[in-house]
Structure formats: C-alpha cells, structure tokens
Amino acid sequence: MKFLDRWMARTRLRNARTALARDASAENFAALALEHARIEDYAQAERVCAEGLASLASHPELLRLRSRMRALQLEDRARSLSSELRESPRPGLFRELAEIYLECGRLERAEELAQQWLASGGSGEAQWIRARARVARYFADRRREDGREALELLARCEQALARDERPLRLRLDLACRVGAWSESRRIVAQLLELRPGDPALEARYRTYTALAEAGPTLEAALREVERSGNFPEESPHERVSVGVSASRPVRPQLQQLAAQPSVQVAVFERGATALVQGPAGATAERCARAVREVAVRSRAAARRMGLGGVVEVELEGASGSLLVLPHEAGVAAVQSSAAQLPEGLRPALLAIAHAQVEAAESHP
Amino acid sequence: MKEVLEPLIAIPGVRMALLSTPDGVPIAACTRPGETASEDAQALCAHVTGWLGALGPALGLASWEFGQRAVLRGTRGTLVARHAGSALLLAVLEPGTSADELRLPLEAALSRLARVSRGTRVQAPLPSRIAQAAPRSRDDKAVETFPRD
Numbered sequence: 001m002k003f004l005d006r007w008m009a010r011t012r013l014r015n016a017r018t019a020l021a022r023d024a025s026a027e028n029f030a031a032l033a034l035e036h037a038r039i040e041d042y043a044q045a046e047r048v049c050a051e052g053l054a055s056l057a058s059h060p061e062l063l064r065l066r067s068r069m070r071a072l073q074l075e076d077r078a079r080s081l082s083s084e085l086r087e088s089p090r091p092g093l094f095r096e097l098a099e100i101y102l103e104c105g106r107l108e109r110a111e112e113l114a115q116q117w118l119a120s121g122g123s124g125e126a127q128w129i130r131a132r133a134r135v136a137r138y139f140a141d142r143r144r145e146d147g148r149e150a151l152e153l154l155a156r157c158e159q160a161l162a163r164d165e166r167p168l169r170l171r172l173d174l175a176c177r178v179g180a181w182s183e184s185r186r187i188v189a190q191l192l193e194l195r196p197g198d199p200a201l202e203a204r205y206r207t208y209t210a211l212a213e214a215g216p217t218l219e220a221a222l223r224e225v226e227r228s229g230n231f232p233e234e235s236p237h238e239r240v241s242v243g244v245s246a247s248r249p250v251r252p253q254l255q256q257l258a259a260q261p262s263v264q265v266a267v268f269e270r271g272a273t274a275l276v277q278g279p280a281g282a283t284a285e286r287c288a289r290a291v292r293e294v295a296v297r298s299r300a301a302a303r304r305m306g307l308g309g310v311v312e313v314e315l316e317g318a319s320g321s322l323l324v325l326p327h328e329a330g331v332a333a334v335q336s337s338a339a340q341l342p343e344g345l346r347p348a349l350l351a352i353a354h355a356q357v358e359a360a361e362s363h364p
Numbered sequence: 365m366k367e368v369l370e371p372l373i374a375i376p377g378v379r380m381a382l383l384s385t386p387d388g389v390p391i392a393a394c395t396r397p398g399e400t401a402s403e404d405a406q407a408l409c410a411h412v413t414g415w416l417g418a419l420g421p422a423l424g425l426a427s428w429e430f431g432q433r434a435v436l437r438g439t440r441g442t443l444v445a446r447h448a449g450s451a452l453l454l455a456v457l458e459p460g461t462s463a464d465e466l467r468l469p470l471e472a473a474l475s476r477l478a479r480v481s482r483g484t485r486v487q488a489p490l491p492s493r494i495a496q497a498a499p500r501s502r503d504d505k506a507v508e509t510f511p512r513d
Contacts, residue, residue, distance in 0.1 A: 067460045072376055105440050105459050106379075140440050265426075286426045293422030298436055301415035305408060307438030314437075314463070315419070315430035322423075322430055335428070 009039045026059045045069045074100050098129040107133045124160035131157045140308035144226040179232035181215035184208045253352045262338045267291045270330035291333040295326040327353040365392035368476045377461030382454040388413035435463040448474050
C-alpha cells in the first residue's frame with residue numbers, strides 16, 4: 001500500500017472510531033468495520049462486527065458484514081494454502097483447505113480437492129471429505145443423482161474408515177432427511193454394533209421401527225424429494241393446512257406495501273390461494289400466475305445451476321422491478337415501477353414472509 | 365474479452381464471471397487467479413439462458429417485461445445476469461455477497477465491453493473489394509500523389 005493510501009486510511013479509521021465513540025449505532029460499527037476491511041485487516045473488521053452484535057443483537061447488516069469478513073479471511077487462508085499445496089502437497093494442508101472449502105460452501109471445489117488428494121495417495125480422510133461435499137450438495141440441490149452418488153461415496157468411505165462412526169452418522173442424517181425410515185433403522189442397527197447399549201441410539205431404533213412400516217424405500221424417497229423439491233419435514237402440504245387464522249395478518253401488511261409510492265402489485269401466495277393487492281379481477285389473477293411461474297421456474301433453475309434453494313429472485317426491465325421471495329410458508333412478491341427496487345421494499349416483503357413462517361410454526 | 369471480465373473477478377466475493385451469447389454459447393469465462401474453472405461454463409450459460417427463456421412467457425402472463433437484469437439468489441450462491449446488447453454478462457457470487465455491490469462494476473464492465481467491441485470493429489479487416497479500392501495507408505497515398513522518379 002502506498003504511503004498516501006496508508007495515511008488516508010489512518011485518517012478515515014480515526015474518524016470512524018470517533019464517530020463510533022460518539023454514537024454506538026449499527027451504521028457506525030459497520031462503517032468502522034468497512035474501514036478495516038478496506039486496509040485488508042479482515043480479522044479486526046470481524047471483531048468490530050462482533051462487538052457491535054454484542055450490543056445490537058441480530059442486526060442484519062452487521063450479521064452480513066461479519067459473515068462476509070469471515071469469508072474473506074477464509075478466502076485469504078485458502079489462497080495461501082493453495083500455493084503451499086502446489087509446492088509441497090501434505091495431508092494436513094489438503095485437510096485444512098478442504099475444510100475451508102466446505103465451510104465456505106464451495107462444494108465442487110472441495111470435491112475436486114478431495115479427488116486430487118486421493119490421486120496423490122490420500123485414503124479414508126480424502127473419501128470422507130468427498131462424501132461430505134456430495135452430501136452437502138445433495139441437501140442444497142436435492143437432485144436424485146447427487147443423492148445416489150453421495151450414498152455410493154459414503155459406502156466407499158465406510159470401507160476405508162472401518163469402525164468409524166462419522167460416515168454412518170452422515171448416512172443416517174441423509175436417510176432421515178429424505179424420510180427413508182427402514183434404511184434409517186438399518187443404519188442405527190449398524191451404529192448400535194459400534195456403540196452397544198447407547199440409550200439415544202436404542203430410542204431412535206424403536207422410533208424408526210415404528211415408522212418403517214409406512215415409509216418409502218430409499219430410492220423412492222430420493223425420487224419424491226427430487227420431484228417435490230422439499231424434504232418431508234418441510235413439506236408445503238403441512239403448511240397449507242395451517243388455516244385462516246395464520247394468514248389473517250397478510251392482507252393488511254400487503255395493503256400497506258401496495259400503498260407505498262411506485263408499488264404497483266403486491267402478492268402473497270400459499271398453495272392454490274393468492275392474495276393480490278393493486279390490480280383487480282383478471283389482471284390480479286394473471287399477476288398471481290406470473291409470480292407463481294417465476295418461483296417454480298427459478299427453483300428448478302437454481303438447483304440445476306448448483307445455487308441450492310432459492311432465496312430471492314430480482315428482475316429489472318422496462319416494467320420496473322420485481323422481487324419474488326419463494327419462502328417455506330409461501331411466495332411473496334412485489335412489483336414496482338421504479339427501475340431499481342426502492343430500499344424499503346425488500347425488508348417489508350421479508351417481514352411478510354417471516355411473519356407467515358412464524359404463524360405456520362405456532363399453528364402446527 | 366478477458367479484459368472485460370478480469371476486473372470483475374478481482375472483486376471479493378465474485379466466484380466466476382462470464383460473457384455469453386443470448387442463446388447460451390459462452391464467449392469468455394474468468395475465475396479467480398490460481399483456480400481452474402470448476403463450474404462448467406458451458407453448462408452454466410445454457411442453464412441461465414434456459415431460465416431467462418422460461419421467465420419470458422411466465423412474465424408475459426402479466427404483460428411484464430424484465431429483460432435487463434436478473435438476480436437469482438440461492439443458499440449456495442448468487443447469479444447476476446445483465447443483458448449487454450447482443451451478449452449476456454454473468455457473474456456467480458459467493459453466498460453472503462450482495463448483488464447490489466456488483467451493480468456499478470457490472471455497468472463498468474458493460475462500458476468496457478462496448479469499447480472493446482468498437483475497437484474490434486475499427487481494427488477489423490475490410491472486405492476484399494473495398495480493401496482493393498481504398499488506399500492501404502497514408503504512406504501509400506503519399507506515394508500515389510507524389511510518385512518517385
């Protein structure tokens with residue numbers, strides 16, 4: 001860094017610190033963290049975010065900044081590990097780098113590295129990293145092919161790491177998530193051989209025995225998850241039966257959203273029911289169908305692109321801007337005539353979606 | 365075309381930057397230095413154009429037109445697609461990176477792209493018949509005007 005840059009950075013840091021001492025607001029914490037980030041002192045930036053979060057618990061911007069700073073630190077470490085690996089490949093370096101990739105969610109890269117490790121003589125641990133990456137990929141994308149591949153890698157891992165519980169526990173997690181209870185019972189039996197008399201495992205064995213009668217096979221469960229895009233525990237059918245009481249607060253919130261300047265349409269959909277504010281009659285119906293289609297198409301596309309589950313879709317064009325939030329409790333969307341989505345709309349729409357999730361959870 | 369994408373990949377949180385034709389054929393792809401393109405650029409371009417193509421009729425139901433910029437945020441990353449005339453500029457971001465932070469750099473990349481394509485057009489060889497009719501350079505013209513003895 002040049003002398004002038006360093007000098008200016010020091011002045012900016014001092015100003016940010018003074019502003020924070022005067023007013024300990026989230027904005028000032030974020031400003032100081034960003035100043036540290038600008039001089040690539042990510043560890044200090046993370047500490048500032050943590051300090052801010054201690055007094056302003058769960059502030060979204062500080063939370064986002066903290067995770068970003070953590071990611072940047074990991075990225076730095078990953079870069080230095082990569083260059084070190086090129087010079088002298090060692091199991092310790094492979095393991096640390098793979099763990100970083102897994103933590104950052106760079107699953108394809110983690111798998112590639114595990115394959116590289118295997119090629120250079122790695123054994124059980126390399127298989128374990130590869131299996132974990134594939135399972136994480138399956139949990140995010142829910143493709144049957146990934147599920148099958150994950151199970152195959154776990155089987156190889158079990159052979160390589162004999163008497164190690166970790167692959168069995170991960171296989172159990174996968175089987176439980178997809179609702180394959182007979183397979184879960186079989187895995188718990190294997191775990192009981194390793195840990196005889198474990199009360200938690202015995203209780204699970206009894207539970208899965210009771211569920212196994214009606215449960216699907218593993219292959220059928222994988223197929224069903226791929227078809228619906230949901231694991232049984234987050235099935236939308238359960239949410240639809242929540243009832244009218246849970247959906248009651250949506251209408252006033254949507255009306256409030258639609259009353260904001262530039263907002264033309266506000267939609268909330270759950271199952272076959274849609275609430276539309278703004279247009280009326282056939283136009284409202286067409287808007288609701290358009291939003292539903294966007295959510296469905298985007299869900300499928302995100303899985304194919306390896307982006308995992310869809311969090312939001314934002315579109316801009318001649319008709320202004322459109323924000324669609326496909327959530328567990330339904331799909332919330334807002335269309336604005338502004339070229340870029342106005343600032344307050346995203347939090348307002350998120351609040352609607354979160355209120356619905358909370359309502360659904362309080363009416364099981 | 366790499367010079368259009370390289371500044372994008374230098375931004376923290378950008379995993380991959382691509383330039384594609386509107387029908388999904390990749391023109392150029394850039395990943396972070398020291399890394400190989402782990403994601404298949406060809407498949408990604410095809411999926412993105414497939415997605416954008418599927419959104420068209422869906423949005424047409426409400427007579428909406430949102431063809432300029434599209435952001436698809438997932439749990440494992442974010443995709444930003446920006447129409448650039450006869451090309452599509454794509455960026456894949458790490459989870460937690462805001463797509464809004466990339467708004468200005470993408471616009472700058474579009475300007476670079478326009479500059480590069482203008483430059484290419486100027487430097488492109490002329491069709492043979494026009495090339496024969498036109499003087500090749502200032503020196504050639506000088507020779508014709510003032511022939512040596």
